[in-house]
Amino acid sequence: xxxxxxxxxxxxxxxxxxxxxxxxxxxxxxxxxxxxxxxxxxxxxxxxxxxxxxxxxxxxxxxxxxxxxxxxxxxxxxxxxxxxxxxxxxxxxxxxxxxxxxxxxxxxxxxxxxxxxxxxxxxx
Numbered sequence: 269x270x271x272x273x274x275x276x277x278x279x280x281x282x283x284x285x286x287x288x289x290x291x292x293x294x295x296x297x298x299x300x301x302x303x304x305x306x307x308x309x310x311x312x313x314x315x316x317x318x319x320x321x322x323x324x325x326x327x328x329x330x331x332x333x334x335x336x337x338x339x340x341x342x343x344x345x346x347x348x349x350x351x352x353x354x355x356x357x358x359x360x361x362x363x364x365x366x367x368x369x370x371x372x373x374x375x376x377x378x379x380x381x382x383x384x385x386x387x388x389x390x391x392x
Contacts (some may be wrong), residue, residue, distance in 0.1 A: 307348075308337045308338075309349065309350055311351070312355060314352060317358040329382070347360075350377070
């Protein structure tokens, strides 16, 4: 057996610690694969900061930070953008909302989050 080899004596000496760390690593990997990734969204508005803040608070009342993270406009990347005016030349998916979010706006956001969550679960 390899642990009896003098070259691998350190494994024998640290067996309990190594097994503990391997177990923790496996457990962490299982938990990460079971938990879907958190989506990130940017909010842009031609109406300015106040509308962006209102939308952020409105979304936060419906979605927790474990489901959706709203990043600042300076953040380099997001999964999608919520805006009141379509942004040209953007490769990031956009959800165009009314100034006051309507039922249709919420349905679009719900459908997008649901589709992305199921897509990631299927990949696992």
